[in-house]
Amino acid sequence: MTDYLIDGGVLADGKKAQVFISGGRIVEIDHVVANPNAVNAVRVDAHGCLILPGFVDIHTHLREPGREDSETVESGSRAAAKGGFTAVSAMANTFPVADTAGVVEQVYALGQAAGLCDVFPIGAVTQGLAGQALAELGAMADSKARVRIFSDDGNCVFDPIVMRRALEYVKKFNGVIAQHAQDPQLTKDAQMNEGFLSSRLGMKGWPSVAEESIIARDVLLADHVQSRLHVCHVTTSGGVDIIRWAKARGIQVSAEVTPHHLLLTEELATSYDPIYKVNPPLRTEKDVMALREGLADGTIDVVATDHAPHSAESKECEWQAAAFGMLGLETAFSIVQATMIDTKMMTWSDLVDRMSTAPALIGGYSDHGHSLRVGSSAHVAIVNPTRAWQVDRDLVASRSKNTPYHGMEFPGSVVATFFRGVPTVLDSKLVRTNNGN
Amino acid sequence: MRHLLSSADLSYAQAVKILDTAQEMARISEGPVKKLPTLRGRTIVNLFFEDSTRTRISFEAAAKRLSADVINFSAKGSSTSKGESLKDTAQTLQAMGADAVILRHSASGAAQRLASSHWTTGSVINAGDGTHEHPTQALLDAFTIRKHLRGGTGDLRGLTVAIVGDILHSRVARSNIHLLNLLGAQVILVAPPTLIPLGAEKWSVQISYDLDAVLPLVDAVMMLRVQQERMNDFFFPTAREYSHYYGLNSDRLKLMKPTSLIMHPGPMNRGLEITAESADSARSVILEQVTNGVSVRMAVLYLLLAGAPNEDGELI
Amino acid sequence: MSVALSAVDISRALTRIAHEILERNGGPDSIVLMGIPTRGAFLASRLANSIAGIEGREVPVGTLDITLHRDDLRLRPLRALVPTMTPLGGIEGRNVILVDDVLFSGRTIRAALDALGEIGRPKSVQLAALVDRGHRELPIRADYVGKNLPTSKAQSVKVHLSEIDGVDEVLVESTEG
Numbered sequence A: 001m002t003d004y005l006i007d008g009g010v011l012a013d014g015k016k017a018q019v020f021i022s023g024g025r026i027v028e029i030d031h032v033v034a035n036p037n038a039v040n041a042v043r044v045d046a047h048g049c050l051i052l053p054g055f056v057d058i059h060t061h062l063r064e065p066g067r068e069d070s071e072t073v074e075s076g077s078r079a080a081a082k083g084g085f086t087a088v089s090a091m092a093n094t095f096p097v098a099d100t101a102g103v104v105e106q107v108y109a110l111g112q113a114a115g116l117c118d119v120f121p122i123g124a125v126t127q128g129l130a131g132q133a134l135a136e137l138g139a140m141a142d143s144k145a146r147v148r149i150f151s152d153d154g155n156c157v158f159d160p161i162v163m164r165r166a167l168e169y170v171k172k173f174n175g176v177i178a179q180h181a182q183d184p185q186l187t188k189d190a191q192m193n194e195g196f197l198s199s200r201l202g203m204k205g206w207p208s209v210a211e212e213s214i215i216a217r218d219v220l221l222a223d224h225v226q227s228r229l230h231v232c233h234v235t236t237s238g239g240v241d242i243i244r245w246a247k248a249r250g251i252q253v254s255a256e257v258t259p260h261h262l263l264l265t266e267e268l269a270t271s272y273d274p275i276y277k278v279n280p281p282l283r284t285e286k287d288v289m290a291l292r293e294g295l296a297d298g299t300i301d302v303v304a305t306d307h308a309p310h311s312a313e314s315k316e317c318e319w320q321a322a323a324f325g326m327l328g329l330e331t332a333f334s335i336v337q338a339t340m341i342d343t344k345m346m347t348w349s350d351l352v353d354r355m356s357t358a359p360a361l362i363g364g365y366s367d368h369g370h371s372l373r374v375g376s377s378a379h380v381a382i383v384n385p386t387r388a389w390q391v392d393r394d395l396v397a398s399r400s401k402n403t404p405y406h407g408m409e410f411p412g413s414v415v416a417t418f419f420r421g422v423p424t425v426l427d428s429k430l431v432r433t434n435n436g437n
Numbered sequence B: 001m002r003h004l005l006s007s008a009d010l011s012y013a014q015a016v017k018i019l020d021t022a023q024e025m026a027r028i029s030e031g032p033v034k035k036l037p038t039l040r041g042r043t044i045v046n047l048f049f050e051d052s053t054r055t056r057i058s059f060e061a062a063a064k065r066l067s068a069d070v071i072n073f074s075a076k077g078s079s080t081s082k083g084e085s086l087k088d089t090a091q092t093l094q095a096m097g098a099d100a101v102i103l104r105h106s107a108s109g110a111a112q113r114l115a116s117s118h119w120t121t122g123s124v125i126n127a128g129d130g131t132h133e134h135p136t137q138a139l140l141d142a143f144t145i146r147k148h149l150r151g152g153t154g155d156l157r158g159l160t161v162a163i164v165g166d167i168l169h170s171r172v173a174r175s176n177i178h179l180l181n182l183l184g185a186q187v188i189l190v191a192p193p194t195l196i197p198l199g200a201e202k203w204s205v206q207i208s209y210d211l212d213a214v215l216p217l218v219d220a221v222m223m224l225r226v227q228q229e230r231m232n233d234f235f236f237p238t239a240r241e242y243s244h245y246y247g248l249n250s251d252r253l254k255l256m257k258p259t260s261l262i263m264h265p266g267p268m269n270r271g272l273e274i275t276a277e278s279a280d281s282a283r284s285v286i287l288e289q290v291t292n293g294v295s296v297r298m299a300v301l302y303l304l305l306a307g308a309p310n311e312d313g314e315l316i
Numbered sequence C: 001m002s003v004a005l006s007a008v009d010i011s012r013a014l015t016r017i018a019h020e021i022l023e024r025n026g027g028p029d030s031i032v033l034m035g036i037p038t039r040g041a042f043l044a045s046r047l048a049n050s051i052a053g054i055e056g057r058e059v060p061v062g063t064l065d066i067t068l069h070r071d072d073l074r075l076r077p078l079r080a081l082v083p084t085m086t087p088l089g090g091i092e093g094r095n096v097i098l099v100d101d102v103l104f105s106g107r108t109i110r111a112a113l114d115a116l117g118e119i120g121r122p123k124s125v126q127l128a129a130l131v132d133r134g135h136r137e138l139p140i141r142a143d144y145v146g147k148n149l150p151t152s153k154a155q156s157v158k159v160h161l162s163e164i165d166g167v168d169e170v171l172v173e174s175t176e177g
Helices: A036-040 A073-082 A101-114 A137-142 A160-173 A196-201 A209-225 A237-248 A259-263 A266-271 A285-296 A332-341 A348-363 B012-030 B053-065 B086-095 B110-116 B135-149 B171-182 B211-217 B228-233 B239-246 B286-305 C007-025 C039-055 C107-119
Strands: A004-010 A016-022 A025-030 A042-045 A050-053 A055-060 A085-090 A118-121 A176-179 A229-231 A253-257 A380-384 A413-419 A422-426 B043-048 B069-074 B100-105 B123-129 B160-164 B186-190 B206-208 B220-223 B261-263 C002-005 C031-035 C061-063 C095-103 C124-132 C144-148 C155-160 C169-174
Touching: A004 A050, A004 A380, A016 A036, A050 A348, A055 A073, A055 A332, A055 A348, A073 A085, A073 A101, A073 A118, A073 A413, A073 A422, A085 A348, A085 A380, A085 A413, A101 A118, A101 A137, A137 A160, A160 A176, A160 A209, A176 A209, A196 A266, A209 A229, A209 A237, A209 A253, A237 A253, A237 A285, A253 A285, A253 A348, A259 A285, A259 A332, A285 A332, A332 A348, A332 A380, A332 A413, B012 B053, B012 B135, B012 B171, B012 B286, B043 B053, B043 B086, B053 B069, B053 B100, B053 B123, B053 B286, B069 B086, B086 B100, B086 B110, B100 B110, B100 B286, B110 B123, B123 B135, B123 B286, B135 B171, B135 B220, B135 B261, B135 B286, B160 B171, B160 B211, B171 B186, B171 B220, B186 B211, B206 B211, B261 B286, C002 C007, C002 C124, C002 C144, C007 C031, C007 C039, C007 C124, C007 C144, C007 C169, C031 C039, C039 C061, C039 C095, C039 C124, C095 C107, C095 C155, C107 C124, C124 C155
Parallel strands: A004 A042, A055 A085, A085 A118, A176 A229, A229 A253, B043 B069, B043 B100, B100 B123, B160 B186, B160 B220, B186 B206, B220 B261, C031 C061, C031 C095, C095 C124, C124 C144
Antiparallel strands: A004 A016, A016 A025, A050 A380, A380 A413, A413 A422, C002 C169, C155 C169
């Protein structure tokens, strides 16, 4: 394995440091590395950059098995690497659904074969995501994939008794239920946030209360049975308030927010361009501000992209016929920098917590999320906060092109990514590895 | 503007110009020879993804009276069965050389989607998109009111119009609210609370749940069609209760001003939102709305297709 | 820019044309005047007044907006339509005198003939033009002409009438700068 010396950058706390990587691990961090082998190491220029632990995304859709036309585990891994991620969790709404040990082991194996980041499959809560019978959660936990996060994402676990049982059952192996909070009765055929704008545009609305009522119910359930709850993609200011209330009472709840909900609002739907169609929908300026505050004060624990690739046919049509979802992996860091760091709402250490440490803790990914320290696996993201770039949908690493940011400029970018000591991205470009990827 | 997508896009001057032009078209339609050579050689496509014989025939008549060639394309397409995609169909029609596409679709925003895509280059006229807008309907409604109550010229300043029924799902209501306000009229919405859209209190309208209180105040009442299926979605308990409170029956006729007009965009649910007596009464202009529809659509086609853009790139 | 016709010239020409119309048609009985807006309509009114002055009888007057029948609509932005006013008693079986200010390519008159066809079937259609500036593109000729003004294509003829322009005059100007 090649040795690498990252030189000229600073750590999250602002200290200038050189980082020496060897044998897949971080061997030394120092103002000037003393290790004699460093002299022969490949130098990685990090001037003007921050050297951070590799990011961890606990909410992505990699579409394999079943929808390989829009993404595969491998292409998704490439997108993840470009975004500075060294670990991603893959949601279970594949075809077939990841509700058995067999399917999660398959996804895990695909991630290993791609070898660009760790892919941790998420197991379904209920069989077929139908919300009725529990899936074999224990078998999935014991499988090679060692599933700890379970989610029916795409669907809400709506029946309260099913949700209660699921919360209870995973205590055995310290699992966590990640809920997609959406009351299905209140959101039948819903297209965008319900409000003044949806009425004017003639589009069926997705009211905030449909999310908040489920969050409220679930935090109370989690408290009652003393189990861990994770709330996927929080999008409303009311949702943030409920989670803040729950945490103040000591309830074991964690929450995530997507980069697009930190940046975009429902105003974009005025164009009727379904590139902006997503579930849960883009909401109001007030919600965006509440989410940013929630992320800054830790009410929201992590940033998770909900990376949702879709083929061109699913988006080149009228809004109602289009699929819900946006790409997210490659732009996540830039958006969090623009909305949270450059606005001085968070420090770089906070960003490391929200994008690396906290997500790794929730998933139990013990090899990830540690701030850079000697001895840990060398999962590193090198970012340059002043290297601006413009998003081009034709240059994405994902198989699909449904990014809502095409043409937008962001102030900072990911420059290099190291996965277990091997560079997957250098100079903002994917590295061709020995197995031809 | 190159397209007619919504009445919210029209300026006062543009709206009046369309109505004045429609006036001329109406006069020609009353003469012995109803045909004009003005759009000879143009191809106009009726692209209807939703069944609507009435609107389609109205546009067809308008186009033919201006000597344009008309192609009718009925596509089966709903949000559940993708069927023929809007993009594919539009590109096929473009390859056939359509100068204008008249689009009716069940998806709100479909007309705008078509106009802002690069799937066709001709003018797009919205003949009804989901629950969003139906601008030519609003124009013919305004034309009809103007003809009866303003001598066929000017605008609708000083008039009050009630729109009654399923406002929530009505593109006719939305287009009319924009246009009536633009032309200076006051609008009152009357419906059970379940059928008033969220945020409507911020629109430039008054809202009332009491039809009897509103009828004596208005110069025209527009009854909207109420679908029986709405009962299954819990918008109102029974048809009987709906008609009792919101149906335009003969008792309610007596509450109206002697010069007030009764209007309906059609098709009517006789017995639900309107009784046969009211529909056929002397102050009903429902059939005339249909005739005026052809004149208004002739005006729109003429203005969008006959001339060249002015220095601002505008057609109307 | 030169003045081809002064106010006095215009007045005399119109008086002469009024007499010619009466002479040709054997009196005012069968005549209907149809002016082509904008200025042709004013000229038609003036002719009607002239005839009334000579014969002591009113002659029906109407206007004919030919915009919808033009063959050159696509080349320029659309103007507002002007209502066509059918003269009292219609045109069926009457001698229609079309009145326009300038006769040039003849296309306006061709459109007017089509437009007339929609209103009815006249016994005859005659044309009175205040100015004939030549350069016909169609086989159209005027029956009554105020003044023949041979012009080059590089020139433009402007008719001003007091009803709308505040003054009566016909100007010829060169369009080449």
